[in-house]
Amino acid sequence: MRVVLSAYGSRGSVEPIAGLAVRLRELGAQVRVCAPPDEEFAERLAVVGVEVVPTGNPVRPLVTSVTPGSAVGLAQRVAELMDAQFDTLAATAEGCDVLVATGPLPATTGARSVAEKLGIRYVHASHQPVLLPSPYRRPPARRGQSLPTDVTDNQALWDQDAQIANAMFGEMLNTRRASVGLPPVDNVRDYAFTDQPWLATDPALDPWQPTDLDVVQTGPWVIPDERPLPADLVAFLDAGTAPVYVGFGSTPVSAPQDVARAAIEAIRAQGRRAVLSRGWADLALIDDRDDCFVVGEVNHQALFRRAAAVVHHGGAGTTTTATLTGAPQVVVPQGADQPYFAGRVADLGIGAAHDGPTPSTESLSVALKAALTPETRARAAAVAGTFRTDGATVAAKLLLDAVGQDRPPVSA
Incomplete structure (x- = not known):
């Protein structure tokens, strides 16, 4: 055929x-x-x-x-x-x-x-x-x-x-x-x-x-992604507790530097490290502290399995990967199908849906606090176990x- x-x-x-x-x-x-x-x-x-x-x-x-x-x-x-x-x-x-x-x-x-x-x-x-x-x-x-x-x-x-x-x-x-x-x-x-x-x-x-x-x-x-993570990223992951991933994939965001700052500050407020994905929004680090790491194109399946939570835009691909790997999620929808998937993540109890496309440190802190609970992680793992x-x-x-x-x- x-x-x-x-x-x-x-x-x-x-x-x-x-x-x-x-x-x-x-x-x-x-x-x-x-x-x-x-x-x-x-x-x-x-x-x-x-x-x-x-x-x-x-x-x-x-x-x-x-x-x-x-x-x-x-x-x-x-x-x-x-x-x-x-x-x-x-x-x-x-x-x-x-x-x-x-x-x-x-x-x-x-x-x-x-x-x-x-x-x-x-x-x-x-x-x-x-x-x-x-x-x-x-x-x-x-x-x-x-x-x-x-x-x-x-x-x-x-x-x-x-x-x-x-x-x-x-x-x-x-x-x-x-x-x-x-x-x-x-x-x-x-x-x-x-x-x-x-x-x-x-x-x-x-x-x-x-x-x-x-x-x-x-x-x-x-399909299983067999690509190894970059050595410097693995070294960062191994050097401390599980970080929170932040990335908006192929979706641009308004004021990307403000979004990056809000995300990193919210993650630090929870006592966590951060992995920031550049993506098409071209997110960048806000300082040179060693608790944050920036990545380009990487194996999301492998990275999400090592993340404490995944902050993302709610696109079908990223939501699917995060759900498959059992990672708790915070969805910050920008448009299209993303509000739908944000709602599904919240309804399933596998994460939190951010209200609106423009996060602040305070609003992301609230959402992250909910996503990082043991109950949310247990629910995310349970749903991942049923994932086709x-x-x-x-x-x-x-x-x-x-x-x-x-x-x-x-x-x-």
């Missing part, structure tokens, strides 16, 4: 695709991954031996240069992202049996169009539930668009969200579809998701309530079975 996996987004989108690629390859499939050309993504995929086809523009400059919520330059970015699907992804998927896509709507609508044109199976995968239509929650606002605050009927809001998606992306998509001989699509969002999207999340961390969508929850696509680690294998076998059913029987 030949599979092409398409991911456009931050580390939280690319890492799970790498996990699925590894499991597919172990089961005998030939796998290619279309991913953004960011150097850190290429390096991570190379470590697990996955063939990568750079697709679209680098993500990091987009994330770190665009004002949150702003629609300035959106039309050009959407056009470029769709073009990458109809050009690079289409060429890569030629001769494949199935295409699995994850990422923003302009990417996944283009990806399904490619699969339709090539006549191959298409699967939409999501690593968080917030964008999938559900009567149990409001849809998130789309960039540059707002939803009425006085409407409480979630289904009505999701219907309006579909109309907004059509207005934002419909003409661009259908122009490109027409150029390759495909008919127009009248519901862009639902076309991308299909009637049976896959949800690659853990059922305990993210319990999906049944809806009209036939969602297939496979479990998260994680076979999601990538489940998804890989589902793909193999589905493609096998699509093929005609071999004549004698």
